[in-house]
Amino acid sequence: MxxxxxxxxxxxxxxxxxxxxxxxxxxxxxxxxxxxxxxxxxxxxxxxxxxxxxxxxxxxxxxxxxxxxxxxxxxxxxxxxPLEIHVPDPLLTAPAATGPEEQAVLADAVGLALLVxxxxxxxxxxxxxxxxxxxxxxxxxxxxxxxxxxxxxxxxxxxxxxxxxxxGTEPDRDAARQRAAVDAFLAAARGGDFEALMAVLDPDVVLRADAGTRGLGSSRVVRGSGEVARQAMLFRTLAETVTARRVLVGGTEGLLGVAGGTPVSVMSFTIRDGRITTITILADPDRLAALPVPPLEP
Structure with a gap:
């Protein structure tokens, strides 16, 4: 040629x-x-x-x-x-605007829990x-x-x-319901409201965290709303140093934890019928350092 x-x-x-x-x-x-x-x-x-x-x-x-x-x-x-706990690479984008753009993002959504x-x-x-x-x-x-x-x-x-x-990892296609559940989770975790956390978590919720070898916390799988709520209560102790910013993770609602301008965690949620069924966390600093992070709301 x-x-x-x-x-x-x-x-x-x-x-x-x-x-x-x-x-x-x-x-x-x-x-x-x-x-x-x-x-x-x-x-x-x-x-x-x-x-x-x-x-x-x-x-x-x-x-x-x-x-x-x-x-x-x-x-x-x-x-x-057998593999240790592993969370696939997250694809981060800024929160979608409402209307056709949002619906297009949701139609193509594939959250981290589904990739797991x-x-x-x-x-x-x-x-x-x-x-x-x-x-x-x-x-x-x-x-x-x-x-x-x-x-x-x-x-x-x-x-x-x-x-x-x-x-149960296919994401809910109702964007408003996704946002409402994540907002309720974040408010309850920040406020240390155990009952409010239990209300937004599915009874069989699964939390999967991949911290790598030197990440924030430890790699683990936690099952059940009670245990996951207790883990979420720890978020209150991190709130003073870690800022949670809304982000889309594979097209689904999520949170990017930032400390000192550096990403320290990515949380992806699966919402079904208004309740959180899975929480998937990547807190491996080496992998987070390689993530392209879009411009986000303050």
């Missing part, structure tokens, strides 16, 4: 980069690994060229999915022991579910990616969908 051909091909690829990054992130739960997958997709396109490719976006999506599937399988082979569940799926299940349920790819196109028949690919996605539905 001539240099003009390469530039033209690169420009066409850039039109799809955002979509491919979204596909990779949902499959891998890692911003850096998603970027690696997208870059590899570009290298493959650069080697082969676009001649004969009728649907470049579909081709790139399929290639990216194949790369992610290989990365997921390699990741599983490296794990000789996706991490428990087998590689082929995760790829089939993400491609079909999140991006609308037909099973006839998914089948060759996962090396199964279309009906088998459908079964993979169905099993994954059941796991997701049973986990």
């Amino acid at each position: 001539t240099s003009d051909d390469v530039e033209s091909l690169a420009a066409r690829f850039e039109e799809h980069r955002g979509h491919l990054r979204a596909v990779g992130y949902r499959m891998l739960g890692s911003v850096s690994e998603a970027e690696d997958a997208v870059q590899e997709a570009w290298l493959r396109l650069d080697r082969t060229g676009a001649e004969g490719i009728g649907n470049l976006g579909g081709w790139l999506t399929t290639v990216t999915a194949r790369i992610c599937l290989s990365m997921l399988r390699a990741r599983g082979q490296r794990r000789e022991e 569940v996706l991490d428990t799926l087998g590689p082929a299940e995760r790829v089939a579910f993400v491609l079909h349920d999140m991006f609308g790819v037909p099973f006839d196109d998914i089948a060759p990616v996962v090396g199964r028949s279309p009906s088998a690919a459908r079964q993979l996605a169905s099993r994954a969908r059941r796991r997701v539905q049973e986990s």
